[in-house]
Amino acid sequence: MGFPDASKDLSSEMEVDAFRRLFPLKYFERHLAEAIRPDGRPLGKARDTTVVLGAVASANGSALVKIGSTTMLTAIKMEVMTPSLESPDEGCIAIDFHMPPICSPIVRPGRPAEAAPVISKQLSDTISSSGSIDLKELSLVTGKAAWMAYLDVYCLDADGALFDAALLSAVAALSHLQIPAVAMNDDGKIVLLSEDDGQKKAQEPVNKEKRNLTLRSIPFSLTCILHKNYILVDPTAEEESIMETVVTIALDTSGQLVSLYKPGGPVLAFTSAIQDCVALTRQRVKELKGILEEANSTMQVE
Amino acid sequence: MEIERPDGRSPNQLRPLACSRSILHRAHGSATWSQGDTKVVAAVYGPKAGTRKNENPEKASFEVVWKPKTGQIGKAEREYEMILKRTLESICIRSIYPNTTTSVIVQACFSLNPSFPPFSFLLVVHDDGALLPCAINAACAALVDAGIPLRHLAVAICCSVADNGYIFLDPNKQEEEKMKAFSYLVFPNLNVSVLPERSTQKGGEPTAHGIITSVTHGAMSVDDYLHCLERGRAVSARLSEFLRKNIEPKSSSESSKAG
Helix, strand or coil, rough: CCCCCHHHHCCCCCHHHHHHCCHHHHHHHHHCCCCCCCCCCEECCCCEEEEEECCCCCEEEEEEEEECCCEEEEEEEEEEECCCCCCCCEEEEEEEEECCCCCCCCCCCCCCCCCHHHHHHHHHHHHHHCCCCCHHHHEECCCCCEEEEEEEEEECCCCCCCHHHHHHHHHHHHHCCCCCCCCCCCCCCECCCCCCCCCCCCCCEEEECCCCCHHHHHHHEEEEEEEECEECCCCHHHHHHCCCCCEEEEEEEEHHHEEEECCCCCECCCCCHHHHHHHHHHHHHHHHHHHHHHHHHHHHHH | CCCCCCCCCCCCCCCCCEEEEECCCCCCCEEEEEECEEEEEEEEEEEEEEECCCCCCCEEEEEEEECCCCCCCCCHHHHHHHHHHHHHHHEEEECCCCCCCEEEEEECCCCCCCCCCCCCCCCCCCCCCCHHHHHHHHHHHHHHCCCCCCCCCEEEEEEEECCCCEECCCCCCCHHHCEEECCCCCCCCCCCCCHHHHHHHCCCEEEEEHHEEEECCCCEEEHHHHHHHHHHHHHHHHHHHHHHHCCCCCCCCCCCCCC
């Protein structure tokens, strides 16, 4: 506010950790001037990403994703329900994002984190905007029975770029999802076909065997921070708290812009900055697509 | 080829705008903003002493409460609160009143159908297209009414993209549902007569061309989005003129309400 630049005098005399805590913005700007970040990454590089499918054995589809330290676990449970009257031949997907207290010291038990409902809605909007899932595939008997997929994303470690990791884990779990085989019994109810051969012949299999969901173009996202003229890709929680302007761009594999989300922030985004961010996102989409395909092929081998 | 919109507007035409300020007497600042049938009331209380727990005490902080027209407060309302809070934080000069909280309460409301007889109590619930941009405009007008120091004004606009790539401004609810994609854009608006040199950014683009906030729905190509930005910028000048005209003080003897 009105303080003289105290940091200049003290920077040569202070320990690095103390400087980082007392003058965080100056600490980061010193690094940015050398085109590097405190964790050694260049400005345009995202953190190491790993995807593991089938992390939850009891769920119909699941994935565990780590981007740097940010960890997200998604599990999908399928239930049969009656479809609504307006769309009798469509199923339904309910996406929910949870931030349990384990993920961050800012989240307290009993008080839901502020970011949780926002990311939850963002996820549902992005997945429905991208049109990657055809809800008609989730239908069983038109007008009577359809699948309801409950997709729950749990944040296990919140270290920045939460939306990117959550979207990647949701999409990975959907690609791993296996719709169980069901049959309609005499009462007209849908029951799961059991693995062993104790089946009555009166049952007609509605869904003969387990099948995967076909995903059309898959959305991937990248979060960037805008600070003065710099664009920092894939921020950590510390970077997000210091430099507040965040832009999240979601592109799908066919190159369509699914979402460009910039919720305010002190720095304005000009066309040049947006185009740079889009170019960085395109690169990242290729990377993530490769990682997801590798994870899928590893699963199939097993 | 001229595309016909259901209500007969041209692609660049906005719905009728209406704005009034100081409508609530107890609030430090208040304003209503309506675009067609979407109407939003915003009230500002503050600055009040003290900041909330996780906020930075060195700066003025904002608290936004979004009240939906009907129903319980759900995820959509929380998302709108977050977007509105961050947008308003970026337009205010936060270093002037550190360690204070300013509350902004936004209520989506019913608009009275003027063709109904005045003594009837029937409220007609109409379309709600572009609710978030209306709320941002109303909140900005309410902040000016309350006398909170602002760096510049924020004007919000909704642009929708049709399947054939045509861009329509300010869609109503029906149009929003039919379109391939739409985006809410918020642009800063500076009073350019004050400092013409300062209004240019380094890269040669004037400050009024940057976006403060952008929220999109549906999939569109990157070029469509950039066209939306251009159209939005072009119309933001008109919107801000309207906003400035309506928030001018009505008389020179208006006294401060916070006192």
